[in-house]
Amino acid sequence: MLLLQDSAITDALNSSEWIFPIAECFHITAFAWSIGLIALVDLRLLGVGIQQTKPSQIWRVTAPWTLIGLAVVLLSGPVLFLSDPRMYLHNSSFVFKMYALAAALLFTYTIHRKVALSDTSSSGVRVVVAIVSLLLWISVVFGGLFIAFV
């Protein structure tokens, strides 16, 4: 992994002072978009928001848009990472963010998806799943921002 540091990719990414900020704008706009759409499902599971629509419908309607957002996030993220891999790998907040991201993605597309699509799960299960989902994604956001502060 450390070999990446001196790679042509890293050089190319650092050749213009605008590549990093532009990639970051894509990253932030897209994470706001996709996490926000996941949060809409969570809010519905908590019984608030667009109440006339079932959680399964909110999931189905938002899912393609969430995926587009996540695709942009997961494409722009590595661009940021590859600009300085060594710094990121030694940054505790970055490492935390990667674990949180893996957990959040896994949770969203397994348990969260299942509960959201089943309109028969109990309100207790829904509330727990929504809170876990929100906490996981909030951890990812905090982990990302704290990269600059640890």
Next chain:
Amino acid sequence: MTFIRQSGLTYPVIMSTHLTCIAIFGGMIAITDLRLLGLALRDKPIASVVNGLRWWKRLGFVIMFTMGFLLFGSKAADYYPNPYFWTKMSILTLIAIHALIFRPRVYNHPEKLDASPVIPTRAKAAGALSLVLWTGMVCAGRLIGYYEPPSQKGHVVTTVSPQ
């Protein structure tokens, strides 16, 4: 607001909260705009989306604005000469104008939009402009961290730490 500047953790925690609100509140704006454009939830009344999210969006905006104001207040002297900060404030003003124009015509009477056989152009315009303005708002906000005042050019440390 000196305490925010002086405490190591307070500033990034406020900034993270600001960002978290952008994410959660941003999703509500996104789904509302997509519905107004006829790109999502087409089988649900516009009124159910607009009315269901109205107070949540307002709550999100208040928290986000408060956090943003605290960030500004703690380092006002640094933000003041920053052109991206003023770009962001200009976009915020445009968002206020968007609200003045489209609240009476779109958001306050979503039932009227549902009564129309096709989504009225004014609703689509409101949705499209909202998406553009909020995307600009997020990008300008991020770019604030990249401005180096002339006296500090060439230094690694910027006034507002980049991510």
